[in-house]
Amino acid sequence: MGSVDRVDKTLPLNEMMFAVRKSKDLRDRWNTDLAGICREFGVSQAEYEALRDKDVRKLHELGVHQYYVPQMLRLFYGAAANSNMHPALEAYKRAYPEESARALELAARLEREGR
Amino acid sequence: MAQIVAAMAMTHSPGLTGWFERAPLSQQLLAKKAMDEMRWRLEAAKPDVILAFSNDHLLNWPINNIPDWTVGIGDEHVGPADWYDEWLALGKYRIPGHSKLARHLVNEGARRRISFAYLREMQFDDGFSVPMHYLNPYNAIPLVPISMNCTVPPIPLPTRCYEVGVALREMVKAYPGAERVAVLATGGLSHEPGGPRYFWVDEAFDQWFLKLLANGDHGALLRECTLEKMEEAGSGGTAELLAWITALAFTRGPAEVLAYMPAVAWRSGTGMVVWSEMA
Numbered sequence: 001m002g003s004v005d006r007v008d009k010t011l012p013l014n015e016m017m018f019a020v021r022k023s024k025d026l027r028d029r030w031n032t033d034l035a036g037i038c039r040e041f042g043v044s045q046a047e048y049e050a051l052r053d054k055d056v057r058k059l060h061e062l063g064v065h066q067y068y069v070p071q072m073l074r075l076f077y078g079a080a081a082n083s084n085m086h087p088a089l090e091a092y093k094r095a096y097p098e099e100s101a102r103a104l105e106l107a108a109r110l111e112r113e114g115r
Numbered sequence: 116m117a118q119i120v121a122a123m124a125m126t127h128s129p130g131l132t133g134w135f136e137r138a139p140l141s142q143q144l145l146a147k148k149a150m151d152e153m154r155w156r157l158e159a160a161k162p163d164v165i166l167a168f169s170n171d172h173l174l175n176w177p178i179n180n181i182p183d184w185t186v187g188i189g190d191e192h193v194g195p196a197d198w199y200d201e202w203l204a205l206g207k208y209r210i211p212g213h214s215k216l217a218r219h220l221v222n223e224g225a226r227r228r229i230s231f232a233y234l235r236e237m238q239f240d241d242g243f244s245v246p247m248h249y250l251n252p253y254n255a256i257p258l259v260p261i262s263m264n265c266t267v268p269p270i271p272l273p274t275r276c277y278e279v280g281v282a283l284r285e286m287v288k289a290y291p292g293a294e295r296v297a298v299l300a301t302g303g304l305s306h307e308p309g310g311p312r313y314f315w316v317d318e319a320f321d322q323w324f325l326k327l328l329a330n331g332d333h334g335a336l337l338r339e340c341t342l343e344k345m346e347e348a349g350s351g352g353t354a355e356l357l358a359w360i361t362a363l364a365f366t367r368g369p370a371e372v373l374a375y376m377p378a379v380a381w382r383s384g385t386g387m388v389v390w391s392e393m394a
Contacts, residue, residue, distance in 0.1 A: 001343060002350025003310040005268055009178050018177045021198060066309035066351055067173055067266055079202035082129065083137040084314060084380060096311045103314030107379035111139045115377070 008063025013051065016041035017068040020075070030075045056095035117216070117290040121160035122366045122390040123153050124300035124359045125250075127169060129241040130381030132248055133204045138380035149374035149387035150249040156389055157250055162297035164213040164257045165250075166287065168358035169242030169301040170265035175234060182230065183271045184279065187237035187260040188217040194239030194247075203244055210247060211257040216290055220259070223286040229279055237262065246301045256297070263361070265302065265354040273345075274337055276357045280364025284394060287365075300362035302355025304375075304384030305348040312349060318377040320348035321384035324356065328388055331369030336360075352383070359388075366390035 008014070016037065020026040029037055038048045050058035051072060059069050073088035082088065084104065093100045135143060157165075174196065175185060189212045195203050217233070224231040243260050251258070261283075264270060271279075287296050304324060305317035327336040337360070345353040370388040378385040 001268070002346035003307070003312075004266060004346070004351035007178075007268065009267070014178045018173065021174075024197065027198060060311070065173065065178060065267065066307075069309045070313070071309075074202065079198070080204070081134050081137075082202055083134040084382070085137075089313075092313050096313075099312050100314050103312065103316070103379055106316070106377070107314075110377060110379065114141055115139070 003060065004066055006060060006063060007065045011047070011063045012042045012044070013047040013062070014065050014068065016043055017071065021071060027075065054091045056091050117287050117292055117294040117296050119284065119287065119298060119365050119393040120162055120295040121157055121297040122362055122393060123157065123298070123388065124362055125150065125153060125246055125387045126303060126383055126385040127241050127245040127301040128306070128378070128381045128383035128385060129203055129245065130378070130383070131245050131385070133202055134380070138376075138378050142376040142378050142380070142385070145374045145376055146385060146387075152373050153387055153389060154250045154252075157297055160297055161295060162256055163294040164216060164259055165297045165299050166259045166261065167243060167246065167299040167301060168261050168263060168361050170355045170358065171262040172240055172242060172266065174238050174240050175262060178267060181264045181267050182232035183264050184230070185232040185234055185237070185262045186217050186221050187212060187262070188214050188221065188233045189235045189237065190214050192237060192239065192258055192260065195244045196238040196240060199240045199244070203241055205244055205248060208247070208254055210251065210254040213257045213259050213294070216287075216292070216294060217259045219290050220283065220286055223289070224282070227282050229282055242301055246299060250299070263358055265357050266351045270342060270354050271357065272342055273340060273357060273360050276361045277333070277337055277364050280361040283361070284365045298362050298365045300358040302358045303353060304356065304386050306352035306383035307349035308352045308382070310350050314379060314382060315349065316377045316379050316384045317348040318384065320344070320353070321375060321377065321386065325372045325375055325386060325388070328359075328363075328370040329372055333363060336363070365394055366392060367394045368392040
């Protein structure tokens, strides 16, 4: 099966993300007290550091559900106009340069072909 | 008895509202034309209610407890959920629900040994908001949303989704009312939201899947389009086509493919289809 099967459904960081998205208070603290939020949810040091460092590959390896990772990045950088050029997406290009380059080359080819 | 009067399916990617203009103009025009066509056909069918299927995206349920199916039974639905409005570039909207039909489905499902969770206040992200924006822009047609688990293992198999679709079709038809019901599936096509291939679109898979729909042979589609194939084409996202397979059970014969775009800019294979013959 695919990459989504790497999820650790018991990982505290996954539980934390569910709560953060629903709480304006937690969202407001994201960029000022991330360590404090992580402590409240029992997040491990390794999870916290991967999150703090916006290390997409490490977050995946730890078992964060992949759907949550772009949401974490949007909390850091903002959610508006979330195109492939958005700063939140740069972390993906760093983590998976080959996969990202391949997709963006496909986009460029399609545009050249007028599709 | 209620009647199925329309069935259609479309991609719900957030880029369709949030950063629509970042796709090539050809894709923008094709998508807009296809969604206009869907809206016209929906309005021509004069539905009293839309029964819509979409991935839950870990929005309503925590990862430790995700039902395969959840019915929104509220008298009214409000979207998008806080924080998602900026991402989707959509203001708050309110759509009437159809609580009586929704509760009928939950209870009839239980009698058929199908477990439908329910929510009186279901939260909406792109899954229902994007299609409603284009197909039900005045929020005039009441909505019964059914969210699905298409992204947290274990993901239900296509054959199970089709079985549940058949049961839902029978339950809708047995509903004691004269409602005209339109069925809408949202999600897909190939994409891998948040995964290593986040930007990738698998055009070959998408064209293959749409051809299966256009061929109209449900048995062949269920034999060939396995969950494994969906996952290969984009993990955790392509399986939103399970919503399409659920809607397929309300139809007979070939689907008409209105449009397909390998829309890397919207980070999703993007397609729109309608069925003309109901089961």
